[in-house]
Amino acid sequence: MKGVAFGQYYAAESPIHRLDPRAKVIMAILYIVCTFLCKNLAGFIALVASALLLTLFSKIPLRLILRSLRPILVIIIFTSIINVFMTRGEVLLTPESWKIKIYAEGLWNALFMILRISILIIGTGIFLTYTTTPIALTDALEYLLSPLKVFKAPVHDFAMMMTIALRFIPTLTEETEKIMNAQKARGADFTTGSLIKRAKALIPILIPLFVSAFNRAFDLASAMECRCYHGGKGRTRLNVLHYRAVDFVAMMLVVAFGVGLFFLNRYGFGYTLS
Amino acid sequence: MNKIELEHVSYVYGPGTPFEKKALDDVTLGIRAGCITGVIGHTGSGKSTMMQLLNGLSAPTDGRVLLDGYDINGTPEQLFDQLRDLPEFRGLSRRALKKAVKAEIIKRRRALCFRVGLVMQYPEYQLFEESVSRDIAFGPQNMGLDEEEIKARVLEAAKFTGISPELLEKSPFDLSGGQKRRVALAGVIAMRPEVLVLDEPAAGLDPQGRDFIFEGISRYQKETGTTVLIVSHSMEDMARYCDDMIVMANGRLLMQGGCKEVFARISELSKVGLDIPQITQLIALLRERGLEIPADIYTVEDAVAAVRRALEGRKEERA
Structure with missing residues (x-):
């Protein structure tokens, strides 16, 4: 199986592997929100640090994680080029006479965009595809979406x-x-x-x-x-999912991280996105 | 003379990944021209991998595969000296020669799958055309032959594999499993390869379908003198149809030689979990009970003849 890095489960024994899949889906969503909360340099440093920490915790080789970025490399390059050339700012880097104008703000925006997209992919990879088997993942989705059954x-x-x-x-x-x-x-x-x-x-x-x-x-x-399968009604499960204390703690940690980012936006340093 | 030679061939799946696996390990062997050679070994012994190296579908990680003494994966530089002396290149300038040799190598590489015809495991999956005859014609068409030649080859291949004329116009998807298998086989035979490689041609067929396939291959080999390689699990089939045998175990070559030589090394075969033919086991039991018959019997026909001879000998002794 070559070239299908995204969506490949990586078998290992790690705290993240052991979390409840539903908790991981929720955490992945919260983490995506976190990546969009970041507004300034301090926030993005914290975000990168958190991604590295997660990688360390999940025991997945860094090489494998970086490989998951390959399919979206084109998107990353494209958006960063657009950001570099299209952003208008105050600090002009190119000589006045040039037709093409590149501003420092454009470079910052491009950098932040690259980090945001990459960490979004890496984060969902670590929480979902790398550490959760596809079967556990769909199980979790079924649980989380089950309120929709009310609407048939x-x-x-x-x-x-x-x-x-x-x-x-x-x-x-x-x-x-x-x-x-x-x-x-x-x-x-x-x-x-x-x-x-x-x-x-x-x-x-x-x-x-x-x-x-x-x-x-x-x-x-x-x-x-x-085997008399006839859909979901009245069907019991072989592996019933149970939340444990550690699942709640993990989710709270992500929430705390988000709150932390919120404060960094206020009191942080470095270039700030407008 | 050897048609195909493998020199220190190794093959590694997924090198540099966690799934890295050495499927072939330093295999050196020769396959005689114009013979049926059987390849046996357990699942995962590297048989199928070896078959895919013979027509250039994959290149060995290490070592060389020679067809008629010519390295099929060689680079132009490596092959230059070997090809420069061909009669058609005589009298060319050095520059023109280099160009001509390069073109020749590309041509040979493309022609390789037509020279070494490979029938994969469960080949019925590869059928796709709307009629049987068109599916058999797929290979010859890719060779760029003209209509008439293709037609002749389709009929010939159908004859060898026992496909009746009324089947030729049917859809291949309407056939039974055994028939599909024969169509797939005909599709390769129609290319008239110099070497025919068959990977488990009878797997999953009933005894009748199995005999049909093997009889067809045997007949085809006798009439055309093609070099044939058969991968199989069944010792009975091997003993019956093969001249030579190659025994693989854990990616290495365990034995090579005539059928009788190989079967004579029973203890080594059973060590890697392979059986000798059932009839040979029966003969061994009969010998233990005191019947005087030779031990090197591998087919039912030979066994019947030998037992009859032995019994008649006893009768005469008594008389």
Whole structure:
């Protein structure tokens, strides 16, 4: 499984791994709010420090965490370029005569934007995808969304669909690789030729992939029906989630961090976003 | 003469990641031209990995794979000396020669999958066309052959794999599992490869489907003289259809040689959890009970003949 760093569970024994998945979902949301609370340099220093601390606590290699940024690298670069060139400020860095004007404020804005997006991704990665199995995650979502059942929202079905989809991503990736190799062995060429030719070259991969995905779906559906599965009503769980004291403490810590950031915005130092 | 040679070949999956795994470890072996060679070994012994190296789908992490003495993954610099003496390059200037050799290497690399035809495990997954004949024609089409030649090859491949003419116009998705398997096999045979590599061609088939596949391969090999490699778990099939055998264990080459030589080393085979054919086990039991028959019997036919001979010998003694 190469290149699918985002969404990969990293098995380890850490305090964050052991937290209740529902607590982690809530903490992830609170942490996202925190990243947007930051307004000045002091706040962002605290934010970076908190991200490093979380990494340390979660026992996930830093290399792996940085790799999760790769898919959004383009977005980061794009937004920072826009910030650098489009922000008007007071301190002009380029000579007066230049057409392109870069202000110090623009550089600060770009830096803060990079940090904010990166830490947003890193934070959700640490709280959710890296330390929580996809199954636990969908379980947590089902619990947290269950109030919506009052409005007849199919929360359980939705969670089940998510679980199945997540479960089959690696399977289908593997299968795609297998089919590609089989067609390459028959001389299929995916890399040369015009765009239309290359699109056509995908047919020998997509058709077998769809056929097998449908077959898998039929098999899975019959297997579920054989075990009398009929949706969420009256269904009990094998693993019931229980909050522990430590979950509340962890959530309170994130809230406290947010309050801290609020005060740093007031009394902190360094460049401040307007 | 050896058609394929592996020289100190190693292969590592996911190097530098936590999932790093050495699938092949310093394997050196040769595969005789015009023979059926069986490859056996437990799951995870590196058989399938080795098969994917033979047609250049993956390149070995270390070592060389030679086809007719030519390194299939060699860089232009490495292969220059080997190719410069080809008759078609004679009389070219040095610069033109370099260019021509480079073009030749690219051409050879593209032609590699047509020269070494690989049938993967459960190949029925690779079918995609709207009719069986068009699916078989996929390989030959990629070779750039003309219509008539393709048609002839499809019919020939269908004949070898026992696909009847009325099946040719059906959708491959309407066929039974065994039929699909044969269509996939025909799709590779239609490319007329010099080497045919089959990864567990009979896995998951009933005994009849299994015999059908093996008989077809055997017939094809005899008529065309192709070099064939078969990966299998079944010692019975190996004993019956193969000339040579390669035994793999934990990514290493354990033994190589004729079927009889390999089966004679029973104790080593059982050490890595492989069985000798059931009929050979039965023969061993019969010998223990005092029946005078040779020990090196690996097929049911041979066993029947030997037991008959032994019994007739007894009768004569009594008379």
